Amino acid sequence: MQMEKPRFLPLYKRLMKTYRRKYRYFLTRLETVKPKGIDKIALEADKEVWQETDCLACANCCKTMTPTFTKKDIQRISAHFNQTPEEFTKKWLYKERGSGDMMNKKQPCQFLNLNDNKCSIYEIRPEDCAGFPHHTKKHFTEWVHVYKQNVEYCPATFKLVEMMMERVGKV
Numbered sequence: 001m002q003m004e005k006p007r008f009l010p011l012y013k014r015l016m017k018t019y020r021r022k023y024r025y026f027l028t029r030l031e032t033v034k035p036k037g038i039d040k041i042a043l044e045a046d047k048e049v050w051q052e053t054d055c056l057a058c059a060n061c062c063k064t065m066t067p068t069f070t071k072k073d074i075q076r077i078s079a080h081f082n083q084t085p086e087e088f089t090k091k092w093l094y095k096e097r098g099s100g101d102m103m104n105k106k107q108p109c110q111f112l113n114l115n116d117n118k119c120s121i122y123e124i125r126p127e128d129c130a131g132f133p134h135h136t137k138k139h140f141t142e143w144v145h146v147y148k149q150n151v152e153y154c155p156a157t158f159k160l161v162e163m164m165m166e167r168v169g170k171v
């Protein structure tokens with residue numbers, strides 16, 4: 001795994017500013033056009049993305065986004081802290097209006113160690129965190145709405161979209 005340059009997050013933010021419209025347009029077109037072989041292209045590109053990405057040099061997802069906590073996540077994590085699910089929920093979470101999803105009140109996440117960018121509950125972290133940024137879903141085009149959101153925060157998703165643009169071409 002390669003180390004990212006220390007200042008890569010500011011660089012990513014500048015790149016995102018430049019390419020936001022282009023990348024979002026490409027993703028929107030993928031939803032409609034659904035190019036042949038897109039799932040295979042995504043899987044191969046994803047492998048390469050992780051050879052070039054060091055999440056411990058980033059942690060932007062844990063710093064700026066919130067995972068969705070399922071009931072099982074809340075039960076597992078609260079038990080780890082000898083709390084009831086209700087105590088845990090009251091301390092750390094809120095229910096999002098509309099979706100009813102349970103989200104973190106705080107950003108950065110209370111479980112992120114800001115000194116080393118490590119998750120302090122890594123082994124029992126929410127399922128949503130374990131799957132983030134959800135690149136390897138079976139049907140890539142059904143998850144485009146998620147990538148459109150994540151590309152704003154996640155340099156790995158940015159790289160994935162960049163590689164896919166090169167490989168898929170104009171859509």
Ligand code: SF4
Pocket residue numbers: 053054055056058059060061062132133153154155156157
């Ligand atoms: S998943 Fe994306 S946003 Fe999160 S640490 Fe890795 S590269 Fe950064």
Ligand code: SF4
Pocket residue numbers: 061062067109110111112113118119120121122125126129
């Ligand atoms: S629980 Fe861990 S992996 Fe999930 S957002 Fe918090 S610090 Fe990041």
